[in-house]
Amino acid sequence: MSTMKDAASEFLARKRVAVTGVSRTPKGHGSNVVYQRLRDRGYQVFAINPNADQVEGDRCYPDLSSVPEEIEAVVIGTRPELADATMRECVDLGIRYVWMHRGPGAGSVSASATEYGRQHGVTVIDGGCPCMFDPTADVGHKIARLILSATGGVPRTIRTD
Numbered sequence: 019m020s021t022m023k024d025a026a027s028e029f030l031a032r033k034r035v036a037v038t039g040v041s042r043t044p045k046g047h048g049s050n051v052v053y054q055r056l057r058d059r060g061y062q063v064f065a066i067n068p069n070a071d072q073v074e075g076d077r078c079y080p081d082l083s084s085v086p087e088e089i090e091a092v093v094i095g096t097r098p099e100l101a102d103a104t105m106r107e108c109v110d111l112g113i114r115y116v117w118m119h120r121g122p123g124a125g126s127v128s129a130s131a132t133e134y135g136r137q138h139g140v141t142v143i144d145g146g147c148p149c150m151f152d153p154t155a156d157v158g159h160k161i162a163r164l165i166l167s168a169t170g171g172v173p174r175t176i177r178t179d
Contacts, residue, residue: 022167025143025176026151029115032090033061036082038104039095039126040065040073048119048147049095050074055149055156056093064089082107091115093148094126101128109138120145120171121162136177146172 020028035056039049053074056063064087065073068080079085082092082104092108094101094116101118105128108116116135118127127144135142148154150163150172166172 019175020141020178021175022143022146022173023151025141025178026146026148028141029091029117029143030148030151030154032115034064034088034090035061035093036064036066036079036085036089036091037093037095038066038082038100039097040067040070040078042067042070042073048121048125049093052093052095052119052148055154059154062087082111082113089113091117093117093119094131095119096126098124098126098128098131101126101131102134105131105135105140105142108140109135114139115141117143117148118145119147121147121166122171125171141176141178143176144173145170 037049037053040053064085065078067078070078072078094104119125120127132142132144149159
């Protein structure tokens with residue numbers, strides 16, 4: 019077991035991150051917020067959306083396998099029912115850090131994807147948002163982290179076995 023803060027720090031130490039579910043119409047879309055924040059903080063970020071060639075002014079890839087560079091970590095920002103396929107692709111590609119985004123509501127968390135990833139040696143953060151933790155945090159996300167930690171939207175510990 020690892021604390022959420024430690025797991026977030028370990029995830030955010032990875033500098034080449036793919037974000038799934040980045041939208042062509044970014045206004046208020048969670049994946050786009052994460053994508054922009056990581057990019058603005060100096061991460062090399064890869065947008066993943068099978069229905070777009072470009073998002074946020076950057077090239078977009080249909081899936082993780084299409085990214086020509088090594089991906090160190092993935093933020094899943096799609097509907098939960100798509101998380102299983104993404105997790106399987108992460109395992110196939112040897113990606114060892116996956117964060118399933120969750121703000122208020124169900125977010126992108128899938129129990130079966132979480133379990134599959136953990137069974138295959140992936141550190142899976144199943145809730146919360148990378149923007150809630152330094153070095154990517156802002157005040158609004160830090161407040162959301164406090165609230166969602168109290169209500170179960172952000173896990174307190176992450177199973178790392």
